Amino acid sequence: MKLVVAIVKDSDAMDVSDALVENNFRMTRIASTGGFLRRGNVTLLIGLDEGQLDLLFATIQGACRTPENPNEHKATIFVLPAEDFVQLG
Numbered sequence: 001m002k003l004v005v006a007i008v009k010d011s012d013a014m015d016v017s018d019a020l021v022e023n024n025f026r027m028t029r030i031a032s033t034g035g036f037l038r039r040g041n042v043t044l045l046i047g048l049d050e051g052q053l054d055l056l057f058a059t060i061q062g063a064c065r066t067p068e069n070p071n072e073h074k075a076t077i078f079v080l081p082a083e084d085f086v087q088l089g
Helices: 010-022 050-063
Strands: 002-009 027-033 040-048 075-081
Touching (some): 002 010, 002 050, 010 040, 010 050, 040 050, 050 075
Antiparallel strands (some): 002 040, 027 040
């Protein structure tokens, strides 16, 4: 099991979220601000099985617009190990 922290531009957030939902990924969206350029971002927290990582990366890659500045990235993604998760009802 993995916890993915994906940081995308505010302008791409809806497209990325919609694409993730279409591919049956569940996520939590958190509004965030970049520290260097102080631009709006959205941080997505996504729990998934390791076998789903390639599909997740492709989904995010395909949903983000091409950056205008050559020094910018479409997204920054951290993959962290997660032992388990619990949804309380």
